[in-house]
Structure formats: structure tokens, C-alpha cells
Amino acid sequence: MIRVNGAVKTFGKKKALDGLTFAAEEGKIIGLLGTNGAGKSTTLKAMAGLLRLDRGEITIDGDKPGLSARGMITYLPDVDVWYPWMRLSDAIRYMKDMYWDWNDEKVGHLLDFFELRADSVMAEASKGTRAKMKLLLALGRQAKYLLLDEPLSGIDPFARRQVAQAIVEDFMEEGQTVIITTHEVPEVETMLDEVVFIHEGKLLLQGHVETMKHQRSMSLMDILKEVYDGARV
Numbered sequence: 214m215i216r217v218n219g220a221v222k223t224f225g226k227k228k229a230l231d232g233l234t235f236a237a238e239e240g241k242i243i244g245l246l247g248t249n250g251a252g253k254s255t256t257l258k259a260m261a262g263l264l265r266l267d268r269g270e271i272t273i274d275g276d277k278p279g280l281s282a283r284g285m286i287t288y289l290p291d292v293d294v295w296y297p298w299m300r301l302s303d304a305i306r307y308m309k310d311m312y313w314d315w316n317d318e319k320v321g322h323l324l325d326f327f328e329l330r331a332d333s334v335m336a337e338a339s340k341g342t343r344a345k346m347k348l349l350l351a352l353g354r355q356a357k358y359l360l361l362d363e364p365l366s367g368i369d370p371f372a373r374r375q376v377a378q379a380i381v382e383d384f385m386e387e388g389q390t391v392i393i394t395t396h397e398v399p400e401v402e403t404m405l406d407e408v409v410f411i412h413e414g415k416l417l418l419q420g421h422v423e424t425m426k427h428q429r430s431m432s433l434m435d436i437l438k439e440v441y442d443g444a445r446v
């Protein structure tokens with residue numbers, strides 16, 4: 214389980230996280246949703262051990278983020294992190310050398326599914342193709358926790374739902390936990406078990422998607438709008 218307990222992170226005068234508390238249970242697909250600047254990417258970076266909290270704590274199966282927890286986590290950042298000269302095959306080789314849980318067979322299926330060529334230079338690919346390459350590099354591992362920051366960004370609206378569905382149905386491992394941030398709420402609605410709504414670095418609401426939708430007879434997007442309208446007044 215990943216626990217976020219009273220997380221505070223300040224950049225200059227801006228409080229990106231302001232006492233955020235929630236838990237991500239094992240085997241769940243959790244949508245971390247919120248408006249621009251809500252603190253979603255900061256939360257994932259802190260979980261991945263890429264930035265240190267000012268206060269509060271994050272634990273991953275009881276461990277603090279860092280070297281020992283890193284083996285359990287795959288983090289897909291919302292920015293491109295690969296060298297511009299790299300071909301997809303170079304990045305695949307790098308990941309294979311870095312991580313014992315790299316799965317060549319799965320990567321073969323992912324190449325087919327995304328219709329990617331391993332010899333493509335990553336920086337020369339279109340934004341959508343780069344998004345698929347990044348997803349391939351994240352899904353190629355069997356890490357217990359998958360942190361996906363805006364994985365559908367750049368992928369055209371026709372393919373988004375299909376890609377979201379494939380993540381869950383074809384490429385997720387048994388017992389894997391996924392935390393996904395996205396603004397494409399309707400496209401991911403059916404794949405999510407739970408949602409965590411955050412606003413100004415604080416938890417607004419956490420709940421089971423189907424229960425929330427059933428109780429309110431609303432789509433997830435409408436629930437999100439209602440919750441945020443309430444937070445703004």
C-alpha cells in the first residue's frame with residue numbers, strides 16, 4: 214500500500230501540497246484527479262522519490278520513497294526524459310539493463326499494439342507517438358506500483374479510450390496498483406476503481422467510482438465538476 218500522510222511541499226511561496234493525506238490500496242487502479250496546479254504531478258514525484266517533502270510522510274509498503282522502494286515503482290513522467298538522439302531500441306536496452314523485472318515478451322506485444330518501430334528516433338516522433346513510446350517503457354516492467362502522469366496526453370481522442378482499456382486489460386500485471394493522473398476523465402472512467410480528487414494540495418474526496426456514480430446517478434466528470442464547484446465557493 215502507498216500511504217500519503219500530511220504531505221506538505223512548498224515551492225517559493227506556493228504550497229503545492231498542503232497536508233495531503235490518502236492511501237492507495239494494492240491491486241487498485243486509482244485516478245488522481247484535479248484542476249491544473251492541484252498538486253497531482255508533485256504527489257507522483259514525491260512517491261517516486263524524486264522530490265522530498267517539507268513535512269508529512271509517504272510510505273510504499275512501509276518503506277520511504279528512495280532506493281529500496283524504487284524497485285517496486287515505475288514512474289512515467291509528464292515530460293520527455295530521454296536523450297534526443299535515442300532510438301526507442303536504445304531506451305528499451307537501457308530499461309532492460311536497469312531493471313530486473315523488464316519483460317521482453319510483453320514489450321514485443323506493446324510494440325505491435327502501439328504500432329511502434331524500435332528503430333525510430335524518439336525525439337523525431339510525433340507527440341502522440343512519443344506518448345505511446347513512454348507508455349511502452351513504463352509498462353515493459355512488472356513493477357508493483359505504476360505511477361502514470363498524464364499518460365494519454367498527446368494521444369488522439371480516437372485512440373485514447375482504446376489505449377486506456379489496453380493498459381488495464383492487456384498490459385497490467387496481476388495485483389499491480391496503478392495511480393494515474395489525467396484530464397481525460399471520460400476516457401478513463403471505466404478503467405478506474407477509485408478516484409482521489411485533490412485541490413490546492415489537499416484531499417477533496419476519495420471514493421470507489423461505481424459506488425459514487427450509483428449514489429449520485431452522475432458521470433465521473435459531473436461528480437468532479439460538482440466537487441470542484443463546491444471547493445471554489
Ligand SMILES: Nc1ncnc2c1ncn2[C@@H]1O[C@H](COP(=O)(O)OP(=O)(O)OP(=O)(O)O)[C@@H](O)[C@H]1O
Pocket residue numbers: 224225227228229247248249250251252253254255256
Ligand atoms: N519545480 C517547481 N517550481 C516551482 N513551482 C512548482 C514546481 N513544481 C510545481 N510547482 C507548482 O506547484 C503547484 C502544483 O503543481 P503540479 O505540477 O503538482 O500540479 P498538477 O496538478 O500536476 O497540474 P497540471 O494538471 O497542470 O499538470 C503548481 O502551482 C505549480 O506551479
